[in-house]
Amino acid sequence: MSATTRPVSTVSRLRSALRPAEGGVNPGLVAALLILFVLLAVTSPYFLSSTNLLNIGKAVAITGIVAVGETIVIIAGGFDLSVGSTMAAAGMTAAFLLGFGVPLPVAFAASILLGILIGLVNGAIISYARINPLITTLATLAIVRGLAYVVSGGREIVISDPAWLSLGTGAILGIPVMIVIVAVTFLVFGWAMPRTIFGRYAYAIGSSARAARLSGVAVDRWRLAFYVTCGGLASLAGLVLVARTGNAQPSAALGVELDVITAVILGGTSLTGGRGRLAGTLIALLVIGIVNNGLTLLGVPSYWQQVVKGGILLAAVLYDELHRGRRDER
Amino acid sequence: MAPLLELRGVTKTFGSVTALRDVDLEIGAAEAVGLIGDNGAGKSTLVKILSGVYAPTAGALHLDGSPVSFGSPADARRAGVEMIYQDLALCDDLDVAANIFLGRELRRRLGPIRILDRERMAAEAARMISELGLSLVPGRLVGTMSGGERQMVAVARALQFQPRLLLMDEPTAALSAEKIRVLLGLVEELKRRGVSILLISHRFTDILHVCDRIVVVRQGTVVGSLQPHAQPAEQTMARMTELMTGDRVSAA
Numbered sequence: 001m002s003a004t005t006r007p008v009s010t011v012s013r014l015r016s017a018l019r020p021a022e023g024g025v026n027p028g029l030v031a032a033l034l035i036l037f038v039l040l041a042v043t044s045p046y047f048l049s050s051t052n053l054l055n056i057g058k059a060v061a062i063t064g065i066v067a068v069g070e071t072i073v074i075i076a077g078g079f080d081l082s083v084g085s086t087m088a089a090a091g092m093t094a095a096f097l098l099g100f101g102v103p104l105p106v107a108f109a110a111s112i113l114l115g116i117l118i119g120l121v122n123g124a125i126i127s128y129a130r131i132n133p134l135i136t137t138l139a140t141l142a143i144v145r146g147l148a149y150v151v152s153g154g155r156e157i158v159i160s161d162p163a164w165l166s167l168g169t170g171a172i173l174g175i176p177v178m179i180v181i182v183a184v185t186f187l188v189f190g191w192a193m194p195r196t197i198f199g200r201y202a203y204a205i206g207s208s209a210r211a212a213r214l215s216g217v218a219v220d221r222w223r224l225a226f227y228v229t230c231g232g233l234a235s236l237a238g239l240v241l242v243a244r245t246g247n248a249q250p251s252a253a254l255g256v257e258l259d260v261i262t263a264v265i266l267g268g269t270s271l272t273g274g275r276g277r278l279a280g281t282l283i284a285l286l287v288i289g290i291v292n293n294g295l296t297l298l299g300v301p302s303y304w305q306q307v308v309k310g311g312i313l314l315a316a317v318l319y320d321e322l323h324r325g326r327r328d329e330r
Numbered sequence: 331m332a333p334l335l336e337l338r339g340v341t342k343t344f345g346s347v348t349a350l351r352d353v354d355l356e357i358g359a360a361e362a363v364g365l366i367g368d369n370g371a372g373k374s375t376l377v378k379i380l381s382g383v384y385a386p387t388a389g390a391l392h393l394d395g396s397p398v399s400f401g402s403p404a405d406a407r408r409a410g411v412e413m414i415y416q417d418l419a420l421c422d423d424l425d426v427a428a429n430i431f432l433g434r435e436l437r438r439r440l441g442p443i444r445i446l447d448r449e450r451m452a453a454e455a456a457r458m459i460s461e462l463g464l465s466l467v468p469g470r471l472v473g474t475m476s477g478g479e480r481q482m483v484a485v486a487r488a489l490q491f492q493p494r495l496l497l498m499d500e501p502t503a504a505l506s507a508e509k510i511r512v513l514l515g516l517v518e519e520l521k522r523r524g525v526s527i528l529l530i531s532h533r534f535t536d537i538l539h540v541c542d543r544i545v546v547v548r549q550g551t552v553v554g555s556l557q558p559h560a561q562p563a564e565q566t567m568a569r570m571t572e573l574m575t576g577d578r579v580s581a582a
């Protein structure tokens with residue numbers, strides 16, 4: 001077709017290999033990660049200590065577990081704002097059951113089941129009633145959080161079960177359990193997305209739900225599966241969060257969806273679906289974690305972290321928009 | 331012998347709009363039928379009933395002489411009816427092979443689970459593409475391709491699973507003259523292999539070129555059927571225009 005000897009073709013091939021849509025991760029993000037890393041390593045002697053690096057990992061671990069589910073939902077053309085509420089409700093549920101003498105594994109199973117149920121409700125409303133996912137999950141965000149308050153009477157429950165607490169404080173071969181959990185979550189789904197029908201249909205439905213449906217894909221049922229995955233992972237994150245703070249509270253994980261969605265979009269997942277990679281989300285999480293850590297190490301007041309977070313989200317969305325614009329002019 | 335697929339007294343309404351009214355149509359084995367009509371005449375609606383997108387409001391479908399109902403496009407595909415949609419219905423963010431196998435992915439076992447057999451899908455897609463004489467790269471993202479190339483992806487997808495009946499809604503609309511020749515050659519080849527064709531086109535020359543029979547719809551009803559080889563092309567064309575616009579009313 002085209003002359004292979006043209007120098008342009010090598011350059012453009014290289015560029016397209018690096019473009020997120022074609023299987024790579026945004027090189028700008030990788031560069032940002034490296035630059036931040038080097039910058040902080042030079043300016044703060046404490047930064048490179050293993051304690052600090054593990055702290056960064058722990059700080060983003062819980063967000064990371066949720067971000068995996070959110071990435072999948074957004075790739076599939078959806079959106080889930082109810083993850084923070086699900087986390088709180090999941091933690092409360094397990095804490096309650098534990099208080100009634102229910103064994104820990106059963107309490108955990110029940111709380112994961114609750115997340116799955118919330119995912120089912122989200123997915124069913126979005127798929128079958130055809131309500132916009134933003135509106136749907138904004139409603140379930142309020143409902144689930146509200147119910148967590150109603151059921152608990154607004155009180156927090158202190159957890160003393162050592163097995164549960166070990167999820168937040170324990171370590172395996174020197175690596176905090178939380179980090180192991182988030183790493184396994186990323187590995188499992190990062191492996192599955194390009195290799196299984198689950199992942200293939202997430203991309204297909206996000207790309208064109210109509211085309212997928214006309215090709216015989218059971219679009220509505222698969223959407224349920226994606227929201228269920230997200231709800232289940234949010235529950236898992238909620239349980240880890242309780243382990244970390246030592247108590248279950250109805251106000252837990254308030255506003256976490258901002259962090260989660262920032263990581264997903266910054267990681268190169270398209271807001272309109274069809275494109276994205278979990279590797280991108282992971283790198284974005286690390287960038288956010290390092291930025292926050294750096295601001296702390298440099299003594300910047302914590303309010304500024306909020307401002308920086310919003311700025312990063314805005315930059316990520318702008319990047320997504322510009323990137324999409326370029327692709328549409330084919 | 332019973333026709334391959336047959337519509338009997340099919341009516342389709344969308345709310346207060348009647349898109350099709352009491353339509354009878356049959357497509358024989360290895361027959362190429364052309365379907366023409368003005369914009370909004372009901373052509374797309376008719377083929378979408380054949381491809382399982384819509385259920386008829388009234389009337390019935392018969393496959394090999396016995397009644398069938400296609401509850402979904404997947405049902406129609408299983409019965410050997412493939413469709414190339416007017417807007418192609420491709421996923422831009424998937425590559426060529428993934429689009430060709432969408433909804434019918436090949437899988438292989440990996441311990442207790444079944445995973446996508448990406449190598450085999452790429453290889454089979456490449457085989458189909460070269461068999462069709464097309465130049466498509468199986469790993470290329472469809473969203474980065476030209477209109478003509480995308481059209482060819484839709485064609486390859488429809489042919490990958492050896493259909494008995496191929497429905498094509500305006501397949502030449504986005505193509506250059508040269509690509510149209512390729513596509514029409516393909517249709518001829520399929521006919522030789524015994525595949526039935528239903529071709530919708532606004533280009534009379536395409537229809538005359540490949541079709542054994544031409545069916546004209548106007549305002550949701552079949553107003554005539556022509557044998558293009560029974561008279562000179564100019565006469566057929568004139569009849570087609572007449573029937574489409576209803577300038578001179580007469581029985582076919």
Ligand SMILES: Nc1ncnc2c1ncn2[C@@H]1O[C@H](COP(=O)(O)OP(=O)(O)OP(=O)(O)O)[C@@H](O)[C@H]1O
Nearest residue numbers: 344347348349367368369370371372373374375376
């Ligand atoms: N989903 C739908 N809902 C409501 N009305 C519809 C729908 N699909 C088709 N129609 C109406 O049915 C009629 C026939 O439409 P159809 O798309 O079948 O025409 P067509 O012959 O394919 O036209 P064109 O040549 O423009 O593609 C039109 O009046 C159209 O507005």
Ligand SMILES: [Mg+2]
Nearest residue numbers: 373374375416
């Ligand atoms: Mg049409």
